[in-house]
Amino acid sequence: QGTLWESGPALVKATQTLTLTCTFSGFSLDTTGMCLIWIRQPPGKALEWLARIDWDGDVYYNTSLKTRLTLSRGSSKTQVALTMTNMDPVDTATYFCARTHSVVYPTIDLWGRGTLVTVPA
Amino acid sequence: QSALTQEASVSGTVGQKVTLTCIGNSNNIGTYDVGWYQQISPGSPKTVMFGDSLPSGIPDRFSGSKSATTASLTISGLQPEDEADYYCSTWDHSRSVWVFGGGTKLTVL
Numbered sequence: 001q002g003t004l005w006e007s008g009p010a011l012v013k014a015t016q017t018l019t020l021t022c023t024f025s026g027f028s029l030d031t032t033g034m035c036l037i038w039i040r041q042p043p044g045k046a047l048e049w050l051a052r053i054d055w056d057g058d059v060y061y062n063t064s065l066k067t068r069l070t071l072s073r074g075s076s077k078t079q080v081a082l083t084m085t086n087m088d089p090v091d092t093a094t095y096f097c098a099r100t101h102s103v104v105y106p107t108i109d110l111w112g113r114g115t116l117v118t119v120p121a
Numbered sequence: 122q123s124a125l126t127q128e129a130s131v132s133g134t135v136g137q138k139v140t141l142t143c144i145g146n147s148n149n150i151g152t153y154d155v156g157w158y159q160q161i162s163p164g165s166p167k168t169v170m171f172g173d174s175l176p177s178g179i180p181d182r183f184s185g186s187k188s189a190t191t192a193s194l195t196i197s198g199l200q201p202e203d204e205a206d207y208y209c210s211t212w213d214h215s216r217s218v219w220v221f222g223g224g225t226k227l228t229v230l
Contacts, residue, residue: 037219046123047158047166047208049219060217096165106212106219107156107171114165 002026004036004097004112012091012119018084022097022112025078029055033102038071038082040093041114050095053080089121124149124220125209132228133199141225143192143209149220153211155192157185160224161205169207170194196227204229 008020022036029036038050051071052060061069070083084091095117099110126144133139143155154172168176170185182198192211196203209222 039219039221046224047160047210047221049210049221052219060219063216063218104154104156104171104174106153106210107168108158108166108210109168109171109176111158111165111167 002099002110004099004110006095006097006112006115008095008115008117010116010118012087012117014088014119014121016087018087018091018117020082020084020095020097020115020117021074022080022082023076023078024080024097024099027099027101029053029073029077029080031055031101033105035100035105036080037098037100037108039096039098040091041096042090042093045093047096048093050084051082087119089119091117092119093117123223124213124218125211125222127207127209127222127225129223130226130228132230133196134230135199135201137199138195138197139199139227140196141194141207141209141227143194143222145190145192145211145213145220147190148215149190149211149213150187150192151190152214155185155187155209155211157183157192157194158208158210159203159205160208166208199229201229203227 034055094114097112157170158166
């Protein structure tokens with residue numbers, strides 16, 4: 001089945017760089033068709049897709065945030081890391097890691113619990 | 122403005138059938154299955170529909186369908202625990218981006 005959990009700082013100052021880690025278990029990102037996705041949700045607002053990394057190393061980014069985002073496989077084979085530069089108060093949100101794979105693509109079948117990141121004004 | 126269009130709010134009484142819609146275009150919904158996600162704040166989203174397939178553990182009062190560039194989530198026999206925000210999403214191949222709807226707040230009266 002699998003599990004996902006997000007980790008990173010709860011508080012980030014404006015202009016700093018945020019680094020979030022998604023640690024996963026119960027599946028391999030090397031499996032053909034596997035994808036991990038980052039999504040965020042500002043308080044009281046809708047879900048917003050940030051980035052996607054595929055089993056073959058392909059990475060895709062939200063067009064509006066592309067210049068600020070980097071998604072990569074972590075040092076461990078069970079982690080991916082998302083960095084977002086030049087943080088701003090409008091980036092305050094809960095950040096979710098999620099999974100899709102070829103059987104259900106492009107629907108998401110597994111969600112992390114999310115991690116709240118606050119950027120004070 | 123979200124790439125997929127959903128009703129801002131829908132309401133229904135217990136036992137009623139309600140349908141939520143998600144409107145896209147040929148590059149997203151017209152090509153791919155749509156996922157539906159239920160979110161009861163302050164929790165994380167939960168997948169309630171893969172296209173027209175029900176994930177394990179989701180009651181069969183939930184059903185999904187699609188016609189051209191519009192996807193629908195129908196809840197037959199609405200229950201109080203169905204009150205939540207519902208989001209739709211899929212992939213857009215023309216822009217290579219994941220797209221979400223703005224969400225529908227479902228209220229059970």
